[in-house]
Amino acid sequence: MTDSEPTPLPPTEADETGGDASGNKIRFGKAAVLFTVFLGILAGVGTFTFGYGKGASYLSNNPETCVNCHVMQEHMDSWQHSSHHHVAVCNDCHLPHHFLGKWVTKADNGFFHSLAFTLQNYRDPIQIKPRNQRVTQAACVDCHQDVVHAMLPVNAGEDMQSCVHCHSDVGHAFR
């Protein structure tokens, strides 16, 4: 907010720029009108894009959301053949089971998935990243802890074999 030029005169009431409270009618300058029009276009196009890209579905728990992008079709298909398809949807294994972690992970993956799919620079076959691997592992343990608690490391965070190392087909059979 630095002035690039000296201001010899204070602004007067006669200025034609907006926000004139002297009359009942608010008057806008042409530039302000133009700006408002642009802002409107952005809002309109933005809303349309959000709708067209099924933006709202990403806030849901519906597995169909994940096949909005065709790259995930095989993962969807293999999940439907898996032993967990009637007890867990994508989010149950791929998001943490508490509020904050869930939405942070959703945002993180939402952003990076969109980026990868838009730029088409992802690896094929897709590989899970370490952070998301920890999320799925925690999800296994969270549901099955009364069975597996004896196998867990003594101190939290200590190394253990990932469940899907052996049970590789529980989430995505035949992959």
Add this chain to the structure above:
Amino acid sequence: MASSNNRSFGWLAILTGLVALATFGVVALLINIFERKQEARAPFVRLVDVNEVSTDPKPWGVNFPLQYESYLRTADTSRTEYGGSHALPPSKLEKDPWLKRLFAGYAFSIDYREARGHAYMLSDQEVTKRVTEVQQAGACLHCHASIVPTYRRIGLQEMGVEPTEEKLAEGFHQEAVMAGFKALSRKPYEEVYAELEKTPDGVVEPSGDGDPHLGDAHPVSCLDCHDPDTMRIRVTRPGFIEGIAKLANSDDPVPHLPSIQRWRDSGSTEPYDPNQDSTRQEMRSFVCGQCHVEYYCANKMTLTFPWSNGLKVEDLEQEWDETEFPDDGGAFYDYVHKETGTKVYKAQHPEFELWSQGIHARAGVSCADCHMPYEKQGATKVSSHWVRSPMLNVHRACQTCHNVPEAELKARVDTIQGRTRALMDRAATAMTDMLDAILAAQEAGASEEQLKPIRDLQRKAMWRLDYISSENSKGFHADQEAARILGESIDYSRQAQAAAYKLGK
């Protein structure tokens, strides 16, 4: 007053710019989403009508641009430690001088180079000294050219039918293809090549300026593995069709080819027909097995795949041992080894046979799964037609099934190939020692009767070494089997060497 106007106007201008930028971004995203949605629709339009004589791949490429684009890349060259393809293939004879002694008396001792991509299969064959300096049989073109329409044309002539372009294009006509194959198999190379250029193409017309060509000769093309009407993969090569039928009639257990067992169990009286009886997954290996096999392809008898007894190295050997040439009735051999005078067998790239002994085949993995892995083009899964070493494409070729780091997979392959290479070098040393011992025995005046059992051992030893050294995976296709075969080769070489020394005593 003016300045304040200016100032607020300036701010507005900057804000407008930012809003414009944001709008730009949102519209770009919108269009991108639109494009991705379009991709997912994967339309297919048949623009060109290809038929049973269309050997030129270009028109097919109009209908299938993604496949065609990757097919063209077989002209690219990239090498792996033990394979891949190369700009000017380096000579294998320079790298491994023992090959010259192995192939002494055979054209491979003149010129033998590393392989390169499918795109070069025909042009490289035209220029190799093996063809330019030695009279070769036209049987070679069974695999090096898109020859099936030419077989059909000659076959129809043999059957007394006028081979018009319409007649040639209307269907596969297996009977005529087989007849043409038998008629051309023993003709000289140049004669068969000339026949190739007389066959019409069906889509690409001859140019009007008196050009005698009705269609150029092409290397392996779409037509060789695909049905032009349905694009279903199929086998077209007479040698394979006969060979696989022989295999089905044998009692060799082929757990990796379940349809053959089903055919055996069905008690069918018709011969096993891969185009009718096989599964699509088997077909993804059969199309490669049309050529990447051991065969006899010189001019003393029709091109033969030796699969009557099974697919193992000794099954093939047994068939050659029991084969007699049709005309002069002599025992089968590929060439007379120049140094020792022994009649020996030449192994030609038995990839299909070695793969059949390996763990991947047993697990139902086809050739195409690794050499032509699926890749995503938009929303479409396309089998890459850039046929090449999986080592140049590890993530798609291996990691679809093997969920371990790329470096680990590569290291595993290196280990297998390194071990095979080391054993091969030992087998080569054993072979050259054997040759020296036999030569010494001959100089010492050993009789033919004394030499006969030694010659048999020599043939067995050389056949096994050649089997693995000419196979294009350095043992990877079936690592333990490759080691077993090389172990036997070393043993036979040393047995022959010892026997030759005893004669000298």
